[in-house]
Structures are given as C-alpha cells and as structure tokens.
Amino acid sequence: GYDNRNVNQSFRQWYNRHADVKEQETFYNQTGLNIGWNPYGSLDPARLTRPHYFDNYYFNRFENYNSDERNRMFGNFKVDYEILDWLTFTGRMSTDRYSELREERIAVGSVDVSEYYRYNRTFSEDNLDLFLKFNKMFGEGTSSISLGGLLGANYRRTRADVISARTNGGLVTPGVYALSNSVSNPEAPAETHTEVGVNGYFGSINVGFANMIYLDLTGRYDIASTLPEGNNGYFYPGASLSFLFSELIPTDIFDLGKLRLNYAEAGNLADPLLVNNIFILNTPFAGTPLATASAIRRNPNLVSENTKSYEVGVELAFLQNRVGLDVSLYRANSFNQIFNADVTAASGRRVDIVNAGEIQNQGVEASLRLTPVKTPDFQWNMTLNWARNRNKVISLYGDQDNLQLSTAQGGISLNATVGQPFGTIKGTAFVRDDQGRPIVYNHWWGPESVRFRKTATPEVIGDINPDWIGGIQNTLLTKV
Numbered sequence: 484g485y486d487n488r489n490v491n492q493s494f495r496q497w498y499n500r501h502a503d504v505k506e507q508e509t510f511y512n513q514t515g516l517n518i519g520w521n522p523y524g525s526l527d528p529a530r531l532t533r534p535h536y537f538d539n540y541y542f543n544r545f546e547n548y549n550s551d552e553r554n555r556m557f558g559n560f561k562v563d564y565e566i567l568d569w570l571t572f573t574g575r576m577s578t579d580r581y582s583e584l585r586e587e588r589i590a591v592g593s594v595d596v597s598e599y600y601r602y603n604r605t606f607s608e609d610n611l612d613l614f615l616k617f618n619k620m621f622g623e624g625t626s627s628i629s630l631g632g633l634l635g636a637n638y639r640r641t642r643a644d645v646i647s648a649r650t651n652g653g654l655v656t657p658g659v660y661a662l663s664n665s666v667s668n669p670e671a672p673a674e675t676h677t678e679v680g681v682n683g684y685f686g687s688i689n690v691g692f693a694n695m696i697y698l699d700l701t702g703r704y705d706i707a708s709t710l711p712e713g714n715n716g717y718f719y720p721g722a723s724l725s726f727l728f729s730e731l732i733p734t735d736i737f738d739l740g741k742l743r744l745n746y747a748e749a750g751n752l753a754d755p756l757l758v759n760n761i762f763i764l765n766t767p768f769a770g771t772p773l774a775t776a777s778a779i780r781r782n783p784n785l786v787s788e789n790t791k792s793y794e795v796g797v798e799l800a801f802l803q804n805r806v807g808l809d810v811s812l813y814r815a816n817s818f819n820q821i822f823n824a825d826v827t828a829a830s831g832r833r834v835d836i837v838n839a840g841e842i843q844n845q846g847v848e849a850s851l852r853l854t855p856v857k858t859p860d861f862q863w864n865m866t867l868n869w870a871r872n873r874n875k876v877i878s879l880y881g882d883q884d885n886l887q888l889s890t891a892q893g894g895i896s897l898n899a900t901v902g903q904p905f906g907t908i909k910g911t912a913f914v915r916d917d918q919g920r921p922i923v924y925n926h927w928w929g930p931e932s933v934r935f936r937k938t939a940t941p942e943v944i945g946d947i948n949p950d951w952i953g954g955i956q957n958t959l960l961t962k963v
Contacts, residue, residue, distance in 0.1 A: 485892065487537045487594045488547055497536065504540065511541035517592045518542075538594050546590035555581035569619045573612070573635075580607040591657035599660040600649040611638040614685075629691035637683040648672035671766045677755035680708040695730045699723045707752035710785055717787040721747035739800035739807075751788040753821055757781055757836050779823070782836040790817040807852035814845040816877070824880045825887065839880035842905055846872035862960040869953040874905050894941060906947035911937040 485492060502520035510518040519534035519542075526535075538547065559577035566572055585602040589595050614635020621628045650665035662669055685703040701721040708715070722745070729740035760781045765773040796811030819838040826835050848870040856863040876899050879886050886899040888906070895910040913921040914936040923933040 487534075488543055488589075490540055490543065493537045493540075507539045508541050511539055511545070516542070517546075517590075517594075533592075534594055536594065542590070542593075546588075547593060548588055550586045551583065552585075553581055553583040555579075570615065570617045573614055573616060575610075575612040577610045578608070581605075586660065588660050591654055596652070597654040597657075598650050599654065599662065599664065600647070601662070602645070602647040604643065604645045606641075606643045608639065608641045612636070625693045627691075627693060629694075630689070632686065632688035634686040635684075637681070637685065639679075639681045639683070641677075641679040643675075643677050645675040646672050671764070678708070679752075679755055681752065682706045693730075695727045697723075697725045697727075701747075703750075705750060705752070705787075707787070709753045709755050709757065710787060711758050711783050714784065714786045717750040717752075717789070719748035719750040719789070721745075723747075735803075736801055737799075738802075738804050739798060741798040743794070743796050743798070743811075745792075745794040745796075747792050749790045749792075751790075753785050753787070757821070758783055758785060776831070778833045780826075780832045780835045782838070784838075785821065785836065786819055786838055788817065788820050788838075790815055792816075805854040805857065807850075809848075809850040809852075811848050812846075813848070814843065817842045817844075822880055822886065824883070837880050839878075840886075840899070841877035842874060842899075843877055844872055844874040846870060860962045864958040864960070866956045866958075867953070868956075869951065871951040872948070874948065876901050876903060876905055896941065897947070900943075903943065904946045904948050907943050908945040908947065909941040910944050911940075912942055912944055914938060 487493065499520050507519060510516070516532070517534060517539050518532045519537060519539040521535045521537055522532050523530040523535050525531075527533075557577070557579040559575060561573065561575040564572045582605045583603070585604075587598075587600040589598040591597040612635060614633050616631075616633040618631040619629070621630070648662055648669055648671075650662060651669045652666035654660075654664050655666055656664055683703055683705045685701070687699065687701040689697065689699045691697045699722065702718065703720075704716060704718045706716045710717075723743060724745075725741055725743040727739070727741050729737055732740065758781055761777050762774040763777055765775060767773060792813060792815035794811050794813040796809065798807075798809045800807045818841050820840045820842065822837050822839050824835045824837045824839065826832060849868070851867045853865045853867075854862065855865060879899065879901055884901040888897040888899060890896045893910065895908065898907045898909055899905050900907050916922055922936045924936055926932040926934045
C-alpha cells in the first residue's frame with residue numbers, strides 16, 4: 484500500500500537517488516537502529532537520526548517482518564464395486580483441513596506506531612461422492628455402438644472460522660509481539676464464521692457410433708446454502724459432438740483428424756453471508772454493547788451466476804504423431820453476475836449486492852505439438868501455445884453504464900464499462916493538437932517551466948487485457 488513499509492513505493496516516488504543503500508545496511512548492522520536516508524536532523528534534535536518518512540530498508544526487512552504458518556491434513560478413501568461386467572458402483576470420501584496463523588509486526592522505533600497483528604483461520608472441506616458408472620458395447624466394426632455414462636450425487640460441506648486482532652496505541656516492551664503487550668486495551672477482535680453446503684446431482688451419457696462419431700451429454704443440478712430458499716437450485720447442462728474423419732482416410736501419414744462441437748453451461752453459487760442483512764458488533768462503550776448496520780445491503784433475491792459457452796475445433800496429427808495441431812474458436816457469455824453496486828451514502832449504505840450484467844468473451848486458441856527428434860534413446864517434444872481473447876461488457880446493473888472496480892493514485896481507475904472490454908483503465912490524458920502533439924502551457928515555477936495540458940474529465944487510456952498470450956514448452960526424454 485501507500486506507506487513507508489512498501490519498499491517499491493518508496494523507490495518509485497520519494498527515494499533520494501543520491502542515497503547509498505549499502506550505507507543503510509551498514510548503519511543497521513552496526514547499531515540495530517532505524518537510521519535512514521531521510522532523518523529529522525536539526526528539525527527535531529530529539530529524533531536526530533530517526534527517519535522522517537521511510538524506515539531504513541534493512542530495519543524494515545529484519546524488524547518489521549511478517550510470518551505465516553499452516554498445518555494441513557488431507558486425504559481420501561475410495562471403494563469400487565463391480566455389480567456387472569458393464570456396471571460399477573463407486574463411493575469416495577475426501578477431506579481437507581488446515582489451520583493457519585499470520586502475524587504482522589511493526590517494531591518500536593519505526594516511523595509508524597509499533598504494532599502486533601495476528602490472524603487465525605481454520606478451514607475444513609468434506610466431500611462424499613456416490614455414483615454408478617456403466618460402459619457397454621453393442622456390435623462390432625462399422626456397425627458398433629458404444630454406450631457409457633454415470634449417475635451420481637455429491638455432498639460437500641465447507642466451514643471456515645477467522646479471528647483477528649491487533650494491539651492499540653503501540654507496544655509496551657520492544658520486541659515482544661503479543662496482544663497483551665499493547666499500550667492501550669486492544670479493541671474487540673474481528674470474528675467471522677461461515678458454512679457452505681452444496682448438494683449436487685449429476686449424470687452423463689456417452690454414445691459412440693462406428694468408432695467415428697461420439698455424442699456426450701451431461702447435466703448437473705446443485706442446491707447451495709449460500710443462495711436464498713426458492714432460488715438456491717440451479718441446473719447446468721452440456722453437450723459435445725465429435726467426428727473422427729480420419730477413419731475415412733486410409734493413409735499412414737494422417738494419424739488423427741477430429742472435428743468437435745461443444746456447448747456448456749456453468750453455474751456458480753454466491754459467497755457466504757450475501758443474502759441476509761447483518762449487524763456488526765463493535766467494542767462496548769462503558770460496558771454498553773454497540774452494534775452498527777453494515778454498509779453493505781445484502782440481497783434476499785440472489786440467483787446463481789451462469790455462463791453459456793460455445794466452441795468449435797479441429798484436432799490433427801501427422802507423421803506417426805510427431806506433428807499435431809489443435810485449433811478452437813469459442814464464445815462465452817456470463818449472466819447474472821454477483822456485483823457490488825455502489826450507491827449514494829445518503830441511503831445509509833455504500834454497496835448493494837446485486838445480480839446484474841453480461842460479459843462476453845470470444846477468441847481463438849491454437850496448440851502446435853512437435854517431436855523434432857525421436858530415437859530409441861532420446862526424444863525431444865515441443866509444444867507451442869497461442870491464444871487471443873476479446874471480451875466486452877454487454878450490460879451492467881439497471882441503467883448503469885460504468886462500474887468502478889478499483890482506484891489508484893493520480894485519478895486512475897479500473898472499470899467495467901458497457902461497450903468496452905472488462906478492465907478498462909481510465910484517467911486524464913494529454914490534450915493534443917491537430918498533428919497529435921501534446922499541448923503544453925507555461926507554469927508559474929519559471930519562464931522555462933511548462934506542464935502538459937490534460938483533459939478535464941477521465942477517459943479510457945488502456946485496458947488490462949493482453950493482445951495475445953503464448954508459450955513454448957520443451958520436454959527432453961532420455962534413457963539412463
């Protein structure tokens with residue numbers, strides 16, 4: 484953040500370029516004190532060598548340190564029972580549990596008031612899956628039909644408990660990091676308890692014709708505890724069709740040729756504690772309990788988020804699988820997204836939880852697989868990936884045409900704007916003349932001092948989305 488403990492912020496904005504970083508290391512190693520490049524000096528003889536704005540970087544590193552500790556246990560148990568040679572029952576249980584402790588320290592002698600902060604979190608997730616799986620073949624060769632699928636249910640329960648607290652007014656004894664070492668009585672700790680339960684019912688069926696045409700149908704229905712009763716169930720289906728046209732081409736050069744068409748929907752539940760309004764318990768005053776209404780208005784009519792996606796692709800392999808190509812085109816539209824919508828503070832709140840908006844993503848993905856070298860003792864595999872995605876905000880909440888996601892220093896903001904890519908960056912821009920040159924004006928600092936003229940209101944100056952992404956992966960295999 485914007486504080487003296489952020490070394491990157493110090494270097495970027497306020498650092499004295501003539502200051503010797505190694506001298507700060509020497510001062511700290513020899514004295515253990517916070518002697519920095521911006522001391523009070525004669526401005527305050529009582530704090531002659533104390534930094535004015537930024538701590539000595541080495542004092543910061545070794546005295547104002549954070550620590551994280553996590554203890555975790557996870558495992559699973561699975562049972563398969565073959566009812567028939569084509570029908571199998573599977574039961575699976577899994578658990579994941581951990582506890583973590585995060586601590587932050589500001590030492591006595593820092594620019595900021597000394598402090599100790601601790602954050603304790605326990606988490607657990609338990610899953611139970613039960614399903615029947617079948618796989619049956621009818622006929623042979625070009626007249627064969629394969630039939631497979633499964634039918635099952637999933638029971639998932641997640642629980643998290645968080646408690647955090649910090650000292651108040653500084654530390655009494657330097658170097659002792661405990662809540663009991665607080666100068667003043669610490670405020671009441673912040674406590675959060677959340678439970679999430681999801682019951683899911685799912686099924687799929689797969690049909691293959693003549694080892695050449697395959698149809699897959701899937702569906703899942705979830706009931707989530709984080710959504711209001713009446714709106715807490717949501718269904719999301721999927722379908723895919725593939726055609727192995729290489730089966731019709733009798734050649735040794737062409738190993739695989741497959742066309743595919745996919746359609747899928749994906750549902751998503753809400754985070755905990757977004758349905759019913761809550762009160763926040765504060766530190767009592769003179770023995771009297773205090774509570775305040777949350778600045779966030781929850782939504783008892785929330786529904787699940789939903790994404791619908793379409794894809795068409797082709798997969799090819801040549802030369803005994805030494806060359807492969809996979810290309811796909813896709814489009815995905817996300818609906819009923821759960822937003823934090825800003826509202827006027829005159830309403831007594833600052834944020835409304837709403838279902839709103841539609842965002843569209845579309846693009847192309849390509850993967851080229853090569854095996855340049857293949858011998859009995861050595862093999863070199865190479866994979867090149869490339870993707871180009873374009874997204875667009877179709878609509879937001881109500882008649883809003885802009886949702887501010889975050890802000891940064893200098894009037895910069897990150898936005899979701901209707902008609903623009905998600906994540907547009909807005910800020911003031913240069914005013915330019917007819918030839919595209921920035922316009923400057925004289926500044927009162929001096930006759931040779933000028934400033935750039937800026938636009939009166941923020942405008943789009945960029946967005947967070949890359950033009951494209953890509954990568955190369957090399958795998959070398961050898962016999963030892």
